[in-house]
Amino acid sequence: MTTLARFVEQLPLDIQKEVLSYAEFLLERRSRKKQKVPAFDWEGALKDLGEQYSSVQLQHEIGKMRGA
Template sequence: MQDVEKILSQLPPEARRELMDYAEFLLHKYGKKRGKRPNGFTFSWEDKLKDVTITSVELQHKASEWRANVSD
């Protein structure tokens, strides 16, 4: 790790920013694969709709209304 820190300290500020951007990209790219399930499905959406108060039946009725409006 000291080698990395030594190299970083010798880089100009703009190059350090580029290196950090690239490191964050790699972390995002390879970090996702580690937590994936075999079929690729994740629960990243979990708890995103916890504040929604519409029921599934109400949503079905709304969808029917929207479809009716599109075909008019």
């Protein structure tokens, strides 16, 4: 038996239920994080601007938008 299981076994039944509930929550949260794969559907959306502006010019424009 693992150390965690031994600790939980010593707890009152109502607290054991809380531990179980929290463990289920952690597992669910972990599985949700794994499913989040970034979508690059925006990739290439500003491709046309590359002909009008240099990368330095675009950086300056972005800085202006951010208030820098």
